Each structure stands twice: as C-alpha cells, then as structure tokens.
Amino acid sequence: MKVGRLQGGSVALAEAPDPVASAGEVVVRLAACGVCGTDLEKLRGRYQSAGRIGHEPVGVVDAVGSGVPGLRPGDRVFVHHHVPCYTCEVCRKGDLTFCPTYASTNIDPGGFAEKFRVPAENVARGAILPLDPSVGWEAGTLLEPAGCALTALGRVGFRAGDSVFVVGLGPVGILYGAIARALGASWVGGAEIAPLRRAAAMKSGFALALDPRDAPELDRQVQAATGGRGVDLSVAATGAPMALALAARLPRRAGTMNVFGLPEAGRSLDADLQELYLRGTKIVPTYATTDHDIRAVHAMLVAGRLDFAGLVTHRVALDRLPEAFDLAGRPDTAVKVAVTGSAFGG
Ligand SMILES: [Zn+2]
Ligand SMILES: [Zn+2]
Numbered sequence: 001m002k003v004g005r006l007q008g009g010s011v012a013l014a015e016a017p018d019p020v021a022s023a024g025e026v027v028v029r030l031a032a033c034g035v036c037g038t039d040l041e042k043l044r045g046r047y048q049s050a051g052r053i054g055h056e057p058v059g060v061v062d063a064v065g066s067g068v069p070g071l072r073p074g075d076r077v078f079v080h081h082h083v084p085c086y087t088c089e090v091c092r093k094g095d096l097t098f099c100p101t102y103a104s105t106n107i108d109p110g111g112f113a114e115k116f117r118v119p120a121e122n123v124a125r126g127a128i129l130p131l132d133p134s135v136g137w138e139a140g141t142l143l144e145p146a147g148c149a150l151t152a153l154g155r156v157g158f159r160a161g162d163s164v165f166v167v168g169l170g171p172v173g174i175l176y177g178a179i180a181r182a183l184g185a186s187w188v189g190g191a192e193i194a195p196l197r198r199a200a201a202m203k204s205g206f207a208l209a210l211d212p213r214d215a216p217e218l219d220r221q222v223q224a225a226t227g228g229r230g231v232d233l234s235v236a237a238t239g240a241p242m243a244l245a246l247a248a249r250l251p252r253r254a255g256t257m258n259v260f261g262l263p264e265a266g267r268s269l270d271a272d273l274q275e276l277y278l279r280g281t282k283i284v285p286t287y288a289t290t291d292h293d294i295r296a297v298h299a300m301l302v303a304g305r306l307d308f309a310g311l312v313t314h315r316v317a318l319d320r321l322p323e324a325f326d327l328a329g330r331p332d333t334a335v336k337v338a339v340t341g342s343a344f345g346g
Pocket of ligand 2 (some may be wrong): 084085086087088089091092100101127284
C-alpha cells in the first residue's frame with residue numbers, strides 16, 4: 001500500500017506492507033485525513049517532535065483483531081492517534097494531554113496511508129469513535145482539531161459570557177471560535193492576514209475578522225467591542241511570533257492568553273513582562289486533545305450545536321499527497337485540505 005512520509009525536507013509516497021490486525025488491534029481503511037498545521041511544521045523541520053504525519057483520520061474498519069468488542073468491518077470511525085496512560089501523576093491530576101507517554105502512542109504508519117493499524121493500547125483506551133451517520137467524512141476530519149479547541153477552552157477556564165479573540169484564523173482558529181460561540185461566548189473576534197480565511201471565519205459566526213497588520217484599527221475594534229476593557233480570553237492560534245505578541249496584549253486586566261498554536265522550536269515570547277505582571281495576565285499553553293473531548297465535539301455536531309460546513313475547501317487524493325501539503329501551506333487559497341483514501345466514496 002501507499003504511505004505518506006517525510007523524506008529529507010519533502011513529503012513523498014512510499015510503498016509499505018498492508019497492516020495486519022493482531023489481538024486487540026483494528027485496521028482502518030482511510031476515507032480522509034486533514035492536513036494539520038503541525039504536519040506542515042514537521043515538513044519545515046520546525047517541530048521538535050518530527051515523526052509521523054497525519055493525525056486527523058476517518059475511515060472504514062477493515063479488520064478487527066481478537067478481543068475487540070463492539071467494532072465490525074465496515075463501521076465508519078474516527079481514530080484518535082494519541083491516548084493518555086490514565087495512571088501517572090499527570091493523568092491523575094487531569095492534565096491528560098501532558099501525560100509523558102501520551103505522544104508516544106500513535107497509529108501506524110500514520111493517517112496519510114491507504115490503511116493504518118490502531119494499536120491495542122489506543123483501542124483499549126477509547127481512541128476509536130464510531131461516527132454518527134449524519135457526520136460526513138469531511139466533518140469527521142475536523143473532529144480532532146475541534147477537540148483541541150474544546151480541550152483548550154476547558155483548560156483555560158472559559159465560561160459562558162466570556163469574550164474571545166482568536167489570532168490566526170486557520171482551520172483550528174476558526175473551529176476555536178465556533179466552539180466558544182457554541183459554549184456561550186458573548187463575543188468572538190479574530191485576526192488573520194489571509195482574506196480567504198477572514199471570510200471563512202465570518203461565515204462561521206465570528207463577529208469580526210481583522211487584518212492584524214493594522215494594529216491601531218484592531219485595538220480600536222477590540223476596545224469598542226469590550227467596553228474598553230480588553231477580552232476575557234485571547235488565543236494565539238498560530239505560532240507566528242507576531243501572533244503571540246498580539247495575543248499577549250489583548251486580554252482584559254486579569255484575563256487569559258491561550259498559547260494554542262504550535263510555536264516554532266526555540267522561539268521566545270516578545271512581550272512586556274512588567275505589563276503582563278501588572279495586568280495579571282494568565283498565560284496558559286494548551287496542547288492536543290483527548291478522546292473524551294472529541295466525543296463531546298461529535299455530540300455537539302450531531303445535536304446541531306456546531307456546523308463545520310465550508311471549512312474543508314479542498315479534497316486531494318492520497319496519490320497526490322505533496323500537492324495537498326502545498327495547498328495547505330497557502331492560506332490565500334485553502335482553509336482546510338483533506339487527503340482522501342479509497343473509503344471516501346463509501
Ligand atoms: Zn492537528
Ligand atoms: Zn499518564
């Protein structure tokens with residue numbers, strides 16, 4: 001079968017043996033897998049955990065190993081790539097995505113493959129979520145990034161009535177705003193350089209989507225929307241240093257800044273520390289999500305509290321994976337790119 005891999009600064013297709021489902025394992029035939037900003041960062045070599053690519057997959061169960069109850073070949077599923085151990089100190093405190101073994105669990109060989117194997121530990125810890133018939137493949141690829149937003153909102157202590165400003169309106173930034181709205185945000189604004197993505201954010205319910213390069217206008221609009229106080233929660237949904245610096249100065253007094261997008265390895269936060277100190281800004285980094293939060297997002301989608309329509313702007317067959325990466329790296333052309341496999345039509 002064909003597998004997408006990182007090879008010397010580019011993404012390429014390689015041949016690999018078909019995976020087999022041993023005891024406790026499940027093999028899934030790919031329908032679609034989103035290209036994430038972190039996949040692009042791995043390609044650019046700026047993500048210290050460079051390794052497997054593709055972690056937003058949906059597909060059809062192809063084979064089920066012995067001792068896996070409740071799943072049958074043909075079932076439509078979403079698969080979460082990482083699972084926490086649930087037993088270590090970090091897990092017991094509830095910070096599941098920071099479990100030291102969380103990121104070492106993964107699907108094999110990754111989400112950009114004709115088929116992939118879900119290891120027994122992932123299966124046993126709830127990584128496979130049967131998709132409701134109302135959730136299409138494209139919406140299914142957005143469950144993981146949407147889950148990341150829900151996990152972040154929980155971790156930063158978001159409450160209904162809070163105002164939110166998202167810096168960086170890529171797919172996950174737009175999903176963040178949509179979920180904040182669904183959870184009762186009083187106001188959601190955002191900033192993004194690419195006009196296409198600003199327009200997509202407005203369609204997804206943002207009250208405002210501004211060009212961050214016009215700082216005075218941005219400040220004026222945020223002040224006007226928040227009665228001059230600043231937002232309860234600002235979100236850096238991209239790791240660009242300019243976005244982090246902007247997000248650091250938008251919270252109200254004693255408000256929160258969420259470091260949500262992956263910053264480049266080795267980058268520092270360019271912010272006035274005395275200003276942050278005197279204003280009491282809480283800086284909360286959040287990372288990844290759990291199958292629990294992905295299930296919650298799935299339930300919101302099924303209940304009609306969320307709508308992911310229009311966010312996947314491009315579908316590219318696995319055979320043309322390099323093209324998918326190229327497109328995903330062009331914010332003026334694409335919002336979300338989904339790579340499709342043979343189960344897509346089924
Ligand atoms: Zn992702
Ligand atoms: Zn743990």
